[in-house]
Amino acid sequence: MIEYWQENSTQMMQxxxxxxxxxxxxxxxxxxVAVLLVIFFIRKDNWMNSLVYxxxxxxxxxxxxxxxxxIPITGLGEWTAIIVLAFYSEYVILRNFITGIRxxxxxxxxxxxxxxxxxxxxxLKVQLPQALPAIFSGLQITLASAMAIATIASTISAxxxxxxxxxxxxxxxxxxxxxxxxxxxxxxxxxxxxxKLIENIMISDWYDVQKG
Amino acid sequence: xxxxxxxxxxxSKKYGKNEIISDLNFTVNEGEFVTVLGSSGSGKTTTLKMIxxxxxxxxxxxxxxxxxxxxxxxxxxxxxxxxxxxxxxxFPHMTIADNIAVTPKLLGWDKEKIDRTVDQLLDLVSLKxxxxxxxxxxxxxxxQQQRVGLARALSTNPPxxxxxxxxxxxxxxxxxxxxxxxxxxxxxxxxKTFFFVTHxxxxxxxxxxxxxxxxxxxxxxxxxxxxxxxxxxxxxVKKLIATVRQNKxxxxxxx
Numbered sequence: 001m002i003e004y005w006q007e008n009s010t011q012m013m014q015x016x017x018x019x020x021x022x023x024x025x026x027x028x029x030x031x032x033v034a035v036l037l038v039i040f041f042i043r044k045d046n047w048m049n050s051l052v053y054x055x056x057x058x059x060x061x062x063x064x065x066x067x068x069x070x071i072p073i074t075g076l077g078e079w080t081a082i083i084v085l086a087f088y089s090e091y092v093i094l095r096n097f098i099t100g101i102r103x104x105x106x107x108x109x110x111x112x113x114x115x116x117x118x119x120x121x122x123x124l125k126v127q128l129p130q131a132l133p134a135i136f137s138g139l140q141i142t143l144a145s146a147m148a149i150a151t152i153a154s155t156i157s158a159x160x161x162x163x164x165x166x167x168x169x170x171x172x173x174x175x176x177x178x179x180x181x182x183x184x185x186x187x188x189x190x191x192x193x194x195x196k197l198i199e200n201i202m203i204s205d206w207y208d209v210q211k212g
Numbered sequence: 213x214x215x216x217x218x219x220x221x222x223x224s225k226k227y228g229k230n231e232i233i234s235d236l237n238f239t240v241n242e243g244e245f246v247t248v249l250g251s252s253g254s255g256k257t258t259t260l261k262m263i264x265x266x267x268x269x270x271x272x273x274x275x276x277x278x279x280x281x282x283x284x285x286x287x288x289x290x291x292x293x294x295x296x297x298x299x300x301x302x303f304p305h306m307t308i309a310d311n312i313a314v315t316p317k318l319l320g321w322d323k324e325k326i327d328r329t330v331d332q333l334l335d336l337v338s339l340k341x342x343x344x345x346x347x348x349x350x351x352x353x354x355x356q357q358q359r360v361g362l363a364r365a366l367s368t369n370p371p372x373x374x375x376x377x378x379x380x381x382x383x384x385x386x387x388x389x390x391x392x393x394x395x396x397x398x399x400x401x402x403x404k405t406f407f408f409v410t411h412x413x414x415x416x417x418x419x420x421x422x423x424x425x426x427x428x429x430x431x432x433x434x435x436x437x438x439x440x441x442x443x444x445x446x447x448x449v450k451k452l453i454a455t456v457r458q459n460k461x462x463x464x465x466x467x
Contacts, residue, residue: 111301114266115315115364116291125314129305206305209350 004175012164016183019160022078022153023146026085030142034093038101042123048098055091063088063149067156081153088149089142096138100131133207136199140192147188151180215242217372217405218263223272225258232258233429236272240405242371245398247420248409255429256409260374263407264293277371291315294365294373298381301361302349309345312364319368333363338393355386362394375408379415395419413452425449
């Protein structure tokens with residue numbers, strides 16, 4: 001194990017960076033798209049439900065097939081992987097976003113209107129802040145699943161930690177598979193810790209107060 | 213001549229075929245403390261929400277101050293009507309100071325003026341500003357939250373406050389304290405009109421300069437409390453007054 005690390009550490013670090021870059025880019029894209037979709041469609045329930053349904057269908061496409069299907073359109077490489085990951089992430093992020101926003105007590109929305117907020121102000125000042133805990137828990141799930149799915153991106157030459165897994169599979173060695181797994185887990189944990197930190201800064205104290 | 217601040221003429225409200233309010237006519241004068249008494253389903257909360265346009269009448273005309281509601285900018289109007297609701301009124305994710313400052317911020321006041329207003333209003337409702345302004349609503353008792361709700365409603369110094377059963381979730385002693393305080397507050401703040409909805413007959417009779425008794429979407433009687441007690445206009449009002457007498461008899465038996 002250790003020997004393998006010593007021989008390949010530079011290359012493994014490189015793979016880790018690729019992996020993180022792929023997942024983070026996909027997550028960012030998915031998050032921005034989710035925010036835009038919510039702002040445009042939150043008051044159109046039918047549209048919103050159809051969108052979620054659409055992304056849930058995409059989510060159920062096996063990842064291997066999804067990568068393969070995109071190759072004729074976007075070719076091999078990192079960007080194809082990012083697109084696939086963004087589509088998968090979109091479903092979970094959007095779903096949590098909407099659930100969070102819809103679960104805000106309608107009484108608060110009426111009060112917001114009553115004190116003179118416009119619909120957009122109500123969304124930004126009342127609904128979104130109260131939906132943040134749900135949004136962050138969605139981000140965590142998305143991060144973990146995107147990290148795992150990204151290993152498959154190796155098959156379309158997008159790089160990342162999947163390279164180690166497939167190297168192990170092809171050469172019948174256990175060590176690279178173990179390293180690939182360990183590093184994927186580490187990367188996921190680091191990501192989750194970072195999300196937690198951002199969450200703590202953004203949600204401040206009110207949520208703790210409410211939970212008692 | 214006294215100025216009219218709320219005017220309902222031939223107002224009705226239907227949800228589908230269900231008529232909640234039928235042909236409502238009344239006026240409220242500037243500076244009055246009007247209480248609206250009715251059981252649930254009487255249309256009293258709907259009437260209150262029609263004043264700031266949260267509910268729209270199916271037919272009829274409502275004038276608030278000088279604005280005809282179907283022709284004015286409701287968002288702007290609401291910023292100048294204080295609004296107090298039952299338990300869930302304060303936003304849980306904002307501090308007490310931010311809750312009070314919600315509407316001033318929407319109106320774009322500068323920070324200094326907002327800070328000063330928050331301090332003054334917390335003082336007015338007998339809460340120590342230094343101690344409370346940075347707390348969250350979840351850290352306050354029900355009675356304290358309701359005081360903050362009142363302070364928020366006064367933040368833009370509106371001529372009219374509408375209050376939807378603000379004290380109904382509080383226990384008896386705190387409720388009575390707050391009733392005394394809001395009555396004193398109304399006298400202190402000259403020329404502010406309070407429109408206060410309640411289902412508690414004692415509260416309605418104690419607070420109101422005039423009491424509007426509603427039942428099934430109609431006004432049964434709208435008069436000074438002493439006149440309502442002396443001359444109940446309808447059977448429903450008679451029954452209501454009888455419940456108070458019944459309670460009184462119970463107390464005398466215990467003595």
